[in-house]
Structures are given as C-alpha cells and as structure tokens.
Amino acid sequence: xxxxxxxxxxxxxxxxxxxxxxxxxxxxxxxxxxxxxxxxxxxxxxxxxxxxxxxxxxxxxxxxxxxxxxxxxxxxxxxxxxxxxxxxxxxxxxxxxxxxxxxxxxxxxxxxxxxxxxxxxxxxxxxxxxxxxxxxxxxxxxxxxxxxxxxxxxxxxxxxxxxxxxxxxxxxxxxxxxxxxxxxxxxxxxxxxxxxxxxxxxxxxxxxxxxxxxxxxxxxxxxxxxxxxxxxxxxxxxxxxxxxxxxxxxxxxxxxxxxx
Amino acid sequence: xxxxxxxxxxxxxxxxxxxxxxxxxxxxxxxxxxxxxxxxxxxxxxxxxxxxxxxxxxxxxxxxxxxxxxxxxxxxxxxxxxxxxxxxxxxxxxxxxxxxxxxxxxxxxxx
Numbered sequence: 275x276x277x278x279x280x281x282x283x284x285x286x287x288x289x290x291x292x293x294x295x296x297x298x299x300x301x302x303x304x305x306x307x308x309x310x311x312x313x314x315x316x317x318x319x320x321x322x323x324x325x326x327x328x329x330x331x332x333x334x335x336x337x338x339x340x341x342x343x344x345x346x347x348x349x350x351x352x353x354x355x356x357x358x359x360x361x362x363x364x365x366x367x368x369x370x371x372x373x374x375x376x377x378x379x380x381x382x383x384x385x386x387x388x389x390x391x392x393x394x395x396x397x398x399x400x401x402x403x404x405x406x407x408x409x410x411x412x413x414x415x416x417x418x419x420x421x422x423x424x425x426x427x428x429x430x431x432x433x434x435x436x437x438x439x440x441x442x443x444x445x446x447x448x449x450x451x452x453x454x455x456x457x458x459x460x461x462x463x464x465x466x467x468x469x470x471x472x473x474x475x476x477x478x479x480x481x482x483x484x485x486x487x488x489x490x491x492x493x494x495x496x497x498x499x500x501x502x503x504x505x506x507x508x509x510x511x512x513x514x515x516x517x518x519x520x521x522x523x524x525x526x527x528x529x530x531x532x533x534x
Numbered sequence: 535x536x537x538x539x540x541x542x543x544x545x546x547x548x549x550x551x552x553x554x555x556x557x558x559x560x561x562x563x564x565x566x567x568x569x570x571x572x573x574x575x576x577x578x579x580x581x582x583x584x585x586x587x588x589x590x591x592x593x594x595x596x597x598x599x600x601x602x603x604x605x606x607x608x609x610x611x612x613x614x615x616x617x618x619x620x621x622x623x624x625x626x627x628x629x630x631x632x633x634x635x636x637x638x639x640x641x642x643x644x645x
Contacts, residue, residue, distance in 0.1 A: 296625050316535030321542050328550035333588065338549060345536030352548050359556035361584040364577060366560040367569065373561055385558030394581055443633075443640045446608060449592045450615050450632035454625030456585045457616070465582050472583035473590030480591055480598060488587045495583030496576040503575050 278414065286408030290415025293395045298423035300451020301391065305424040307445040308332050308339075309431020310438050315343035319432055326428045330421075331389070332448075334358045337485050350484075357484040361492060365393045371403035372396075372410075384410075387417040389424075394455055463516040464502045468495040607645040611636035 281287060294301075312322040312335070329335055334355040341351045366385055373381045395416055400409050431438060438444075460466045472495035479487035501509045502516070535542065560567060569577075593612050594600055601609070615632035618624070639645045 297629075299626060300629050317542060318535075318539060321539065321546065324543070325546045325549070329546060329553055331549075331553045334549060334553065338545070342537060342542065342545060343535060348541065348545050348548065351545055352552060355549050355552045356556070359552055361580065362553075362556040363559040364580045364584075366556070366558055367567070368577060370560050370567060378562070378564060381561040382554065382558040385561045386554050388557055390584070394585070397581065441640075443607065443611075443636045446592075446611060446636055447629055447633055449589060449608075450611065450629040451625060452585055452589045452592075453612060453615050453632070454619055454628035456582065456589060457619045457628070458623065458625060459582055459585070465579055468579040469582040469586040473586040476587035476591050477594060477600065480595060487591070488584065491587030492580055492583045495579045495586075499579030500572060500576050 281408075281411040281414045284408040284411035286412040287415040289399075290395070290412035290417075291419045292415075293399075294391065294416040294419035294423070297391060297451045297455060298419060300448050300454075301420060301423040302427040303444055303446075304332055304448030304451070305426070305428035306431040306438065307440055307448070308335050309428040309433075310435045310440055311336065311339050311431075313432050313435035315339045317342070322432045323429065326425060326432065330386070330424070331355075331359060332424065333390075354484040357486050357489055360489050361390075362388075364492070365390075368397060369393070372400070372413075375405070376410075384413065384417075387421060388413075389417075389420055391420055391455065392416045394459060398459060464499065464513075467502070467512070467516055468499045471495050471498045605643075605645045607636045607639035607643075610639060610645075 309322070309326060312325060313319065317325070317339075325335065329338075337354050337358045338351050341354060365388065369385065369388060373384055376384070392413065396409075396413060399412065400407065403409070456469070460469070472491040475494040476487045476491035479490040481487075482490065498512075502512050503509065537545070593608050596606075611632040614635040615628040618631040619628045
C-alpha cells in the first residue's frame with residue numbers, strides 16, 4: 275500500500291488522472307448503459323453488482339449479457355468474451371517492459387486494471403519503458419479515475435435500471451469518446467491507413483460468431499502494416515501513396531466508403 | 535433470465551477469470567520474453583485497429599447490417615464530433631457536441 279501512496283504523490287499521478295478525466299463522461303455513459311443492460315436482461319441485482327465489480331470489461335460484458343439473457347451455453351458465453359478480450363493479450367505484451375520490474379502478483383493486479391483507455395493514453399505518452407519518469411504513477415492516476423468513472427455509473431445503472439431511459443441514445447456517448455480517442459491517436463499515415471482497413475474489415479466480417487470480427491480486423495490491420503513496413507513492391511507503392519502531401523485520411527472517410 | 539442464479543454465478547466467475555487471464559497474459563511469466571521483430575513491428579498497428587474495429591460498426595451498422603438511410607442520427611453526431619475535433623482537438627468536446635446533435639435528432643425526429 276505504501277508504494278501506491280508514494281505513486282499518488284508523484285506529479286505524473288495527476289497527469290494520468292487528468293487525461294482520463296477528459297474521457298470520463300464517455301466511460302460513465304457506457305458504464306451506466308452496461309449497468310442498466312445487466313438488470314434489464316433479467317439478472318438479479320446482487321449478481322449484476324458482482325459482474326460489474328469483478329468482470330470489469332465493458333465490451334465483454336455487453337457481448338455476454340444478451341447471450342446470458344437467452345440462456346446460451348456457458349462455453350459459448352466464455353468463448354465470446356475471450357474473443358472480445360483477445361486484444362488485451364496483445365496489449366499485455368506491450369505492458370510487459372513497463373511492469374516487469376514488479377513482482378508477479380503486482381503485475382497481474384496492474385494488468386487487471388489496464389483497460390483500453392489506460393493502454394491508449396499510456397502508450398501515447400510513454401513510447402519507452404524508463405525508470406524515474408513516474409510511469410507507474412501515471413498508470414495509477416489513469417486507472418483509478420477509469421475505475422471510478424466506470425463502476426460508479428454502472429452501479430447507479432444497476433440500482434436504477436427501471437427509471438433510467440436509454441432510448442435517447444445515452445450509450446452513444448461511449449462511441450463518441452472512442453471517436454475522439456481514435457482521432458487523437460492518429461499520428462502517422464501508415465497507422466491511420468491500417469485503422470481504416472481495420473474499420474472496413476470489422477464491418478465486412480461483422481457476421482462472424484463470438485464477435486470475432488474484432489480479431490479479424492486487428493489481424494488485417496497488422497498484416498497491412500507489415501506490408502507497408504516491408505521491403506516488397508506492394509509496400510513500396512503503399513508507402514509512396516501514403517507519403518503524398520495531401521490531407522490525412524480519417525476514419526470518417528472509411529465509414530462513408532463502407533456505407534456507400 | 536432463463537439461466538439459474540447458480541449458472542449465472544459460474545458464468546460471471548469465468549468471465550472475471552477471462553478478464554484477469556487476457557489482461558495479464560504476457561505479464562504472468564518471469565522469464566525473458568523475446569518477441570520476433572516482425573511481431574514487435576506489427577503490434578504497433580494493433581491499438582488503433584482495435585479502436586476502429588469497435589468504433590466503425592457502432593456507427594455504420596444497425597442490427598448487423600449497414601445503414602441504408604441517411605436519416606440516422608449517429609452519422610450526423612459523428613460528423614459534428616469530427617468537425618469539433620478538427621477545430622479544437624478535444625475529446626470531451628467531441629463527446630458533448632456529438633451528443634448535442636444526436637439527442638434532438640433521435641428524440642424529436644426519431645432518427
């Protein structure tokens with residue numbers, strides 16, 4: 275505990291908290307909708323609270339809830355959650371250099387709290403693992419805000435599921451938070467192009483079971499990225515194309531193209 | 535809920551285990567982890583791709599199909615949010631402006 279308190283005194287703790295506060299409205303709206311969805315699916319309040327406080331993974335919960343409501347086999351629910359969460363396995367490989375000097379139980383604990391937004395903000399701020407920069411403090415700041423911004427509205431949603439209307443599009447605040455986050459992460463054209471590919475692939479593969487379209491999309495983007503980086507002819511042509519001094523492609527263009 | 539409370543409990547415990555397992559997967563081992571160079575390079579593209587893979591279907595699809603009408607509040611909300619982001623580069627404002635466009639369209643016009 276003393277190490278957490280020491281981490282909280284570091285200026286990076288505030289920086290991490292501040293970055294996360296900027297998207298907390300979106301996190302909260304999403305948490306609220308997830309809380310309501312759990313109870314509306316017929317789950318009892320104690321079990322919904324247990325799910326919120328232990329599973330702590332919005333996208334996996336939202337994928338699992340409708341399956342639980344229709345009484346799908348438990349292994350199907352678990353397989354779906356595993357696929358939705360596969361991206362975290364990739365992320366954990368990138369957390370490794372930052373966390374490896376800590377003992378195993380602490381690493382697992384930090385891993386448990388490392389949701390998508392923690393990952394995105396952290397990796398944007400710290401390209402390389404270095405001691406003495408307060409990187410862990412930054413992580414604590416962001417994860418504490420993220421946890422509260424998610425759990426508090428989620429519990430409110432569980433308790434007040436019958437009186438909170440959701441038909442006016444409350445849940446879309448979470449999508450808009452992701453949108454803003456995606457834009458703020460667009461740094462170079464190669465990753466932006468790979469993201470456009472991922473968006474298109476996700477739509478094309480949407481009919482796959484277990485929400486595997488997310489896995490397909492990440493795989494497609496990584497392949498395209500490796501082609502761009504590689505020494506083959508296709509990569510060279512793509513690099514030339516992406517190097518032209520025209521306005522950067524944005525995911526919105528991708529949404530239009532796939533919608534057309 | 536068709537499932538018994540006990541089944542729901544077991545399901546939730548499993549889901550929590552999946553969260554812990556996936557989020558700490560490469561943090562579990564104490565041994566040196568050597569990723570091939572191409573994996574390292576490829577991973578650079580994963581985070582944005584994961585975001586886009588979640589985001590794009592939420593905007594352009596409904597009930598598993600591409601939207602075939604422009605009378606969809608989400609498209610206008612995303613356009614407004616995008617405009618705000620280009621102007622000010624703030625995430626909070628993107629959320630607020632997007633919702634300010636979405637909510638009236640949905641409540642008053644039923645889009």
